[in-house]
Amino acid sequence: MQAIIFFVFGALTLAGAFGVVLARNPVHSALSLVVTLVSVAVLFIQQDAHLLAAVQVVVYAGAIVVLFLFVIMLLGVDHPDTLQDPLKAQRLAAIVLGLVLAAEVLFLTGHQWATGAKATADNSIRGGPPGLGNNVERIARSLFTTFLWPFEITAALLVLAVIGAVVLARRSRNADESLTEDAR
């Protein structure tokens, strides 16, 4: 059963990924991205990362992709890329590099080199001392004890991001100002 789920949603993930890369219309790319994200969420569930699966769907597929679509609509960048790449050999180099990279990483995955660092019982996903709770509770515990400091900083980061986004998207006083030279 597990295998079936894995293969089906694994295939979907890859299909979505190919869709993102190959689709001519950016809107189609965004939709393919959703497919990938949801499939990955399913795989998360399969691997006992329930909270993360939920967050993935809500934040990633729900908010981020929606944001993407907003900007696509706003800027009108919905016409397709031209087929020919103006940069010489970029496409070829990218594909070659991709193959090499894939080979390398696959090689690395085949090796058992996760040594040492055995998890302590308190930090386990499954099992452990009684009273640890379900996945959400376990993550919460870890997040607010061991990782409290990073948690707070990430919160501050999010606030900064909001401010930054507002400032960037604001129309300046000079309506014609733009950050790039008008080369055309």
Next chain:
Amino acid sequence: MSARDLLDLIWIVPALPLLGAVVLLLFGKRIGEPFAGWIATGLVGLSFVASLVMFFAMLDLPSDVRVNVITLYTWLPAGALHVDMGFYADTLSVTWILLITGVGSLIHLYSIGYMHGDERFSRFFAYLNLFVFSMLMLVLGSSFLVTFLGWEGVGLCSYLLVSFWFERNAAAVAGKKAFVTNRVGDVGFLLAMFLIFASYGSLNYAAIPAGAHSISSGTATAIALLLLVAAIGKSAQIPLHLWLPDAMEGPTPVSALIHAATMVTAGIFLLCRAHVFLDLSADAGTVVAWVGGITALLAGTVAILQPDIKRVLAYSTVSQLGYMFLAIGIHAYTAAVFMVLCHAFYKGCLFLGAGSVIHGNHDVQDMRVMGRFRKFMPYTALSMVVAWLAIAGVPPLSGFFSKDEIISQAFLRDDYGLWVIGIVAAGFTAVYMTRLIWLTFYGNERYETVALEGTIIPIVSGGSGEVEDEHGAVATAPSDDDADSDPSPTVSYGDPVATPVGHAPHESPPIMTFPIMVLAVLAAVGGLMNLPFSSMEWLDKWLASSFRGVPEVHPDTFIGGLGLEMLTFAIALCGIGLAYTLYKKGLEHADRDPLNEKLGPVAAILGNAYYYDAGVSKLVGGPGRAIAGWLDRVVDNEIIDGAVNGVGSLVGLLSRGVQQMQDGRVRRYALGITIGAVAALLYVVIWLGR
């Protein structure tokens, strides 16, 4: 003050003329005539006094340790090569400094009179002082490199002084010729120094053990032959003799000092200084001797037909130098030095006398328009007659003892071929010198009018008058366009007869005749330095400390030795007699030389010095220039410049390639990042795989 302390002050000897040169170069124009001349002469005179002091100091030392080396400062501390600016005083160098400063001061004195009125008077004396300085450095240097410094210095001064009247094209060319020919010889000097350094690790004379068999015979031969090349260039032997006759374009004191008494003897000095190599080598000596012998003979054959008084003396110098080389080649070093000294006396006297003749004859050097000058310049004539007898080898004058000593040594050392050459050359010497004296001082008077062959009526000289002959034809004096603008037009064989001066010549002022007479006296009595009686061979004994380990050869019996010398004298007498017979009445027709007639077809070959000059010009100008042109075009422009420019182009090419990386396109940068990441990952993979 001990003798050693005095010898330590030997640096004063070259310092004085150096001071003179610097002062005169900087302030000469302001000092002006004649004070500049007196300064220069005075300084060289003082240098002579200092040299005398050194001489007596050295006499004080016991005869086996007559060497004193002083070091002024470190000149070239270049790693393994350590060269000091030092002076090496031994009997050889002390002999030479006496000669240089003594004869030099006489010639300086003479020049004050000779150069009177010249617009560059002070500069002349600056150059003369500079020359004396260089020559002193040459002979006093403590290592081959310091000697080389002086060697190059005298070459430079020779150039400066030969082309002193550089407005005249011939003079400028002659100066260049002298310098360039010298440079060819200098290659030999440099290569020899490389070999010496390689063999001994040092260029100091003190480092070369006398007579020790420390290097192979082959190396010694190589060094000796290379030094011979250098000496051939400097001392004008065949095949590099061609610059000396042309160097007569320079003022006559220059010819006397540089080209008779001192600079040309630098080659002899070098070979004496480096005699160890000649002694160790099996065959180098033979080469040296034959170069000298052949030069002596061939130069003599050319001298007999030259119409210019200075050219005869120039070829004579080449010939006499050949004798000195011959002596060195047969390892008769003291005989060579003896001849250097005596030759300086009589040849210096002859050159200064010739200068006096030219000076009094309004700068006309052609002997064909002279004659009976002894009436008008008695002192000059008397001195030159004495010198003539000396050079011809008439006893008891110095030439007899010095030149004939060499010839006898050849016989005693079983070099019969060289002996015969020596005798024959001595005969030629007698012929051309007698011819010179007779054409100039005796015979018929030709300074007002000359009879040229083919014209019936004598021609009025001076260029202005025209005379009609009985047939009504008008003949004009042969004009020499250069005669008015050029100070001293030299006459080559085959040139038309120069315009006679038109009136009688006059004697030179005492400031000029005095040095000539002093030299004549020295030429007469100089032989006393080294008489062939065992107790009177003072020069031999004096120089023995410089030539340790060299065997001396003496005649077995006194009568045998005397007989040899008398034989040479007899040949000389024949030569004198021959020339006297041909020229006793002077010249009947100025353009018909009786010797020329007698020699017939051979005359042109001899007179033109075997067309050697023309041959060299053709060779260097033709193939030589072609090779040089090829080297310039191909090797220099294409290969070397190409490589250098190619490096620049390569850098430009590479940088343009690298420049592509920074085109501002972010996707290219992303690609770069990816390449880096993949490469890093590759490293990890490989490391894991190990």
Next chain:
Amino acid sequence: MSPTLASIHITATYPLTLAALLFTIGAVGLLTRRNVLVMFMCVELMLNAVNLTFVSFANQLNDIRGQVIVFFVLAVAAAEVAVGLGIIVAIFRRRRGATADDLDLLKDPVMDEAGQ
């Protein structure tokens, strides 16, 4: 539903392989596409691959901390998207149909126009 396929035991290697492929696809897409938004989406693909890797390892090692890391990655990715899109809007609001290739202000001014 073949019995052979269903009976494969899914070890950690499988999701890791999947993540590797996902990452590669994202990287190639990033280098190949010119539309800035699509490039951004490829970046998201790569981040997802990383998340998947972390979760697989957390699963394999039975350590909750792997999942916590993913939590942070998600948060930061969200912030990044917000700011990044803000920049893109700021740059490209004026220019219709602009691509990543037009962002060339870092260009060496000496270079001639012929150099692509």
